[in-house]
Amino acid sequence: MIPKVRIFEYEIPFTSPFVFNMGGKRKTLNTRQGLLLHWLFDDQSIYTEVAPLPGFSNETLEQCKQQLLMLNSSDFSASPSPNHLYQSVRFAIEAAWYQLEYPLRSTAVRSCSLIDKSSESHRIKIKAGHQSFENDVLSLKSVLAYLEPHQKLRVDANRTWTIEELEALQQALNTSQIDYVEEPLKCLDHYRSNGLPIAFDESLRELDPLKPVPEIFFTAKTWVLKPMLCGLQRTIELAELARERGIACVLSSSFESNVSLEFYHSLARDLELTEEQGLDTLKYLAKDLQPAKIKLRAETVPLVDCKEIARLC
Template sequence: MISASLHRYAIPFHSAIDFKGQTLNRREGLILQLQADGQTGLGEIAPLPQFSRETLAKAQQQAVAVLPELCHTGALPDAATLASVRFGISCALWQLHQPRPRRVSAPYPLLTGSDEQMVAAAADATTIKLKVARRPVEQEVRLIYRLLATNPHCRFRLDANQRWSREQAEDFIAAIPLDRVDYIEEPTASLEDNLRLVTEFGLPLALDETTQQPDYRYQFIAGVKALVLKPTLIGDIATLQRLVEQAELDGVQVTLSSSFETNVGLTAIGQLAAELTPDQAPGIDTLDALQQDLLLPQRPDTPCLSLQQLTPVWP
């Protein structure tokens, strides 16, 4: 028999973050703790506003409804249908039933802050992630070359979040050294336009938002180099593993990526990356956006909240 507890957290961001037009000052979610035979498993259920299809309220309602069955059967209930709920429960079960020490894949850095701060952060990195389509194309091209002047050997993983028009994407792609770019995540909102950019400019294209669609099923698309999968938006570990295996059979690179989870969720994604995509560093360098850690201290000089400091939800 498994015992379970569900707690709710709210952790402030150091600075407000815009998620597709919704500005958030804090990250909210749920921590699921399962215990059995002296072992503990943790899972994070944290829908990302404007990205997840479900709200946190709906996720909490469903998690509470399925926990009695989960405790009785020790398996992921069929009634857990929301992606964030399935991810959190499957992570907790995975840790509970396979409690061996796990390696966590080291992430590549996500550049944030001023241009000076980004240049300093990129100085010793082999691969960096940079959000683009946030300011005029000319400024972003200049930043690319400034980063390369500081670190000529670094490689880029660029993320436009579908924000460019086709013309803006063309201007950017034509102006940067594509041989230093691993991939660019969905420059425009049109898959057709993105594939034209592959044909006309040699764009190394990665799909991100496309994989988050409710009816997404993997299919090979000529010209797609990589998939960026956010487990919180995908669902349970078995579904994630199936997508990874299908893509890799076609030679498509897969990177696991965060949805601004706490250290609990990011650690789980890092562990999954070490097992499912061991040759690809995960995109989970988002923890420093949060002012506090949860349960297990992750960062020196950063407050860490215990389970007792969170809001109990169940039982």
């Protein structure tokens, strides 16, 4: 079955300029840009999006747009080839066919909160590595000091520390309330057991999907998976492997619109993921793309105007 597919462009303003830390380099975005795909099957209408994250995705939005415009109708079938599609394009196609078989669930899962003193979430996340290591330590001490006993901290260092700094961190902090440290080291070969729970994110995306996952990854407490950056099918495969090996799994957004965020909440339920998921990002976007199907916001926000640029098939 070949569906009818229309493509729209969108640009959603952040509520305030957002600063990303990419391996110690900072990038500021004022808006989130992407492509919205409207799929019309025989009796069902589905929306998915293509939203590569600048500085993190391997492909650009313009490359995705050009690839979509060049695809044949058969490329929108249920089994797209993983060899010639950009990750975010493949995600949008896979997500449409997935939703055709597994419609969105109607309730949200628990999410980890990006650092917020007033949050009641059991898991709080903080970004590190955008300042000196010494200042990172001071910041982490400050956050740990105001956590409630039931709360734990997730630290995302984006590969900015050395193994010596990681070990110094363990000596400097009371780590009993640290849930895990995500991607702290620049080099995968430098990881060794030091008692701190570790999570892998970027390193998982860099794995060759045709080769076995190296054993170092099974020493982690948690795998963090970003479907927009690695594709939906690959995300599901890694989540199932993590379950088999007793590793917790967290779906993480890449600051997509409510269209993808709602899908991630539903997907987390389908995959029976019990951890607080990394999906607390919609509050940073000032508008939605479509009326909400799953209530993720306390209040309704305006819808962004989308410009149709093509009918793909």
